[in-house]
Amino acid sequence: MxxxxxxxFLEPKKLILYGLFLWLFLFIFSPFSSVENIxxxxxxxxxxxxxxxxxxxxxxxxxxxPYPINRAKSIKLFYLFFWIALFGVLFKLTDKFFIRGVNxxxxxxxNRDSLDQGAGNIIGIVGALLSPLxxxxxxxxxxxxxxxxxxxxxxxxxxxxxQVLDALAIGSRSxxxxxxxxxxxxxxxxxxxxxxxxxxILYFSLFIGFLFFxxxxxxxxxxxxxxESVLKEHTLELxxxxxxxxxxxxxxxxxxxxxxxxxxILFTYTLTAKYYLHGMLELNHLINxxxxxxxxxxxxxxxxKRILYKIIKKKADNSNYATIMPRNGIFTSFLGPIxxxxxxxxxxxxxxxxxxxxxxxxxxxxxxxxxVLLYVYLSVVILFFPVFNFISGANxxxIFTSFLxxxxxxxxxx
Numbered sequence: 501m502x503x504x505x506x507x508x509f510l511e512p513k514k515l516i517l518y519g520l521f522l523w524l525f526l527f528i529f530s531p532f533s534s535v536e537n538i539x540x541x542x543x544x545x546x547x548x549x550x551x552x553x554x555x556x557x558x559x560x561x562x563x564x565x566p567y568p569i570n571r572a573k574s575i576k577l578f579y580l581f582f583w584i585a586l587f588g589v590l591f592k593l594t595d596k597f598f599i600r601g602v603n604x605x606x607x608x609x610x611n612r613d614s615l616d617q618g619a620g621n622i623i624g625i626v627g628a629l630l631s632p633l634x635x636x637x638x639x640x641x642x643x644x645x646x647x648x649x650x651x652x653x654x655x656x657x658x659x660x661x662x663q664v665l666d667a668l669a670i671g672s673r674s675x676x677x678x679x680x681x682x683x684x685x686x687x688x689x690x691x692x693x694x695x696x697x698x699x700x701i702l703y704f705s706l707f708i709g710f711l712f713f714x715x716x717x718x719x720x721x722x723x724x725x726x727x728e729s730v731l732k733e734h735t736l737e738l739x740x741x742x743x744x745x746x747x748x749x750x751x752x753x754x755x756x757x758x759x760x761x762x763x764x765i766l767f768t769y770t771l772t773a774k775y776y777l778h779g780m781l782e783l784n785h786l787i788n789x790x791x792x793x794x795x796x797x798x799x800x801x802x803x804x805k806r807i808l809y810k811i812i813k814k815k816a817d818n819s820n821y822a823t824i825m826p827r828n829g830i831f832t833s834f835l836g837p838i839x840x841x842x843x844x845x846x847x848x849x850x851x852x853x854x855x856x857x858x859x860x861x862x863x864x865x866x867x868x869x870x871x872v873l874l875y876v877y878l879s880v881v882i883l884f885f886p887v888f889n890f891i892s893g894a895n896x897x898x899i900f901t902s903f904l905x906x907x908x909x910x911x912x913x914x
Contacts, residue, residue, distance in 0.1 A: 502872075503691040507864055510685075510875075512857040513557045515882040516550065523886035527777050531748035534781050542784040545844070549835060552847035556854025560862060571644065574869070576914040578640040584909075585637045586655065588630025588902075589663050595624035596666040608671035608721040615670065628895060632902035634659035636873050639686050643869070671721030673714045673775075674894035678880060680710065685876045689864075715768050732756045736770055740830045741778040744785055779831035779887050786836050789826040799824065800837045800889065803897045834885040837892040857882060870907040877903055 596602045599621060601614045634656075640646065641656050648656075660679060667675035687693045695703070719731065726734045733756055736747065747770065755766040798805045799821055809815065824840060825832070832839075838846045857878050863871035877899055881890045890896040 502689050502864070502867065504865075506688045506691075507861070510689075510861070510879050511557075512854060512861055512878070512882060513554055515879055516553060516885055519883045519885045519887075520550070523777065523780060526773055527780075530773055530777070531751040532745050532774065532777060533748075534784070535744050535746050536781070536785060536788075538784055539788060542787055545787060545839070545846070546783075546835065548847050549838075549850045553850040553854040556851040556856075557858040559851075559855045560858040573914055574640065574644050575646065577910060578637065578644065578646050580909065580912075580914070581633055581637050581640065581906075582652070582656065584630055585633040585659060588627050588632075589634055589659050590627075591623050592627030592631040592663055593665070595621060595627050596669075599623060602666055602669045604669055606669075608669070611666075611670045615666070628898040629902050629905075631659075631663050632873075632899045633906070634663065635682050635686070635876075636903070636906055638683070639690070639872055640869070642687070642690055642692055668717070671717050672894075673717055674888065674890075676717070677714070678890065678894055678896075678899075681880050682873070682876055685879060686872055689872060689876070711768055711772050715771050718771060732767060736767075739774075740827070741774045743827065743830070744781040745774055745778045747774075776887055779833040779836070782827065782830050782832045783836050783839070786826055786832050786839060790839065792820070792824050792840075794843045795821070795824070795841050797841050799840045800892045801841075801897065802892070803901070831888045833887060834881065834889045834891075837889045870910045873906065874900075874903040 596615070600617070602611045603614075606614070637656055638660055641653075660683060664675050664679050667673075684693065719735075722735060722739075723731060736742070736752055736756060751766075752770075755763060755770060757763075758766070802821065822828070825836075835846065838849055842849055857875075860871050860875045860878060864875045877890075877896075881896070884890060888894070891900065
């Protein structure tokens with residue numbers, strides 16, 4: 501059985517409030533302020549969308565019949581998912597490192613160019629769809645305490661992490677963050693991670709270390725084109741996430757001019773906080789400056805659009821998506837891509853999204869194995885609502901589609 505306290509803590513209506521309160525806390529007590537004036541349209545858009553999302557979560561009841569557990573079938577499913585996931589991971593790594601030519605000897609920007617040039621091949625698509633199932637394999641391994649040989653155990657433990665090698669090569673932090681959060685959440689659900697004072701100190705130390713690790717990824721990517729002597733100035737003043745979020749001048753000068761331990765801590769804090777905070781302020785800029793046609797799902801759900809157009813043998817013209825945002829290369833929170841798709845009709849989508857999230861959470865309460873990773877994914881999407889849209893970015897739609905496959909595969913008669 502799952503840890504019911506953790507599951508209740510992760511209720512959809514609570515998660516969005518956690519995310520918003522954390523954003524407000526970090527912003528209010530930060531040395532940052534908005535560059536642009538915040539208009540009434542911005543507050544109204546956010547309020548209506550969150551309200552409709554919360555209404556959506558209330559439309560679905562929480563009582564669903566318990567899902568029976570058949571250990572013999574679960575073990576068979578474990579091995580089925582293991583081989584599917586293994587092929588998926590191998591396909592993904594083959595696509596990235598052999599077909600597209602990603603190489604750790606190249607710079608992050610050169611590797612990004614390589615990925616862009618070779619996108620769309622069938623091996624890469626299959627790998628992207630099947631490799632996330634490695635998280636479900638790890639989940640089944642822990643839940644049912646599968647007894648298998650050492651080689652398979654090693655493969656199980658490394659599969660979810662080895663597939664983010666390409667993220668390291670291109671200097672992407674989002675995919676690495678998602679991987680860690682996925683594993684932590686389902687281990688909490690399985691009651692494999694327990695909190696007490698000593699462990700709390702350990703986990704907090706690991707968290708701080710992880711922030712430094714993510715910062716180092718960003719720095720290594722940045723020094724490809726910026727001299728290390730002006731790295732702090734460039735990062736804290738000229739990086740894209742600074743355009744809508746300005747730092748108090750005294751704080752900024754102190755951070756730049758101090759190269760001791762305190763300066764490093766403040767530098768890490770500034771990078772992490774701006775990375776987390778800037779999306780909501782970019783959303784304000786987007787709402788006030790968007791002058792293109794809305795895409796009605798085509799922007800957020802571009803993968804499904806491509807599949808649909810291939811089925812009906814119609815060419816999908818997505819060339820305008822690269823310039824549809826007023827500003828590229830930044831976050832616009834969860835609502836940014838949704839606004840591009842639906843504009844002021846976005847609350848209808850949020851209503852449906854809230855109801856769907858509550859439905860999957862109810863399946864989780866009912867001990868449905870096929871709902872665990874799907875809800876873990878939705879938890880990440882909801883919790884990081886003020887930061888980033890994990891559906892349209894970080895391969896989110898591939899991950900979502902992969903986790904949708906778990907239920908029909910689980911229903912197979914084995």
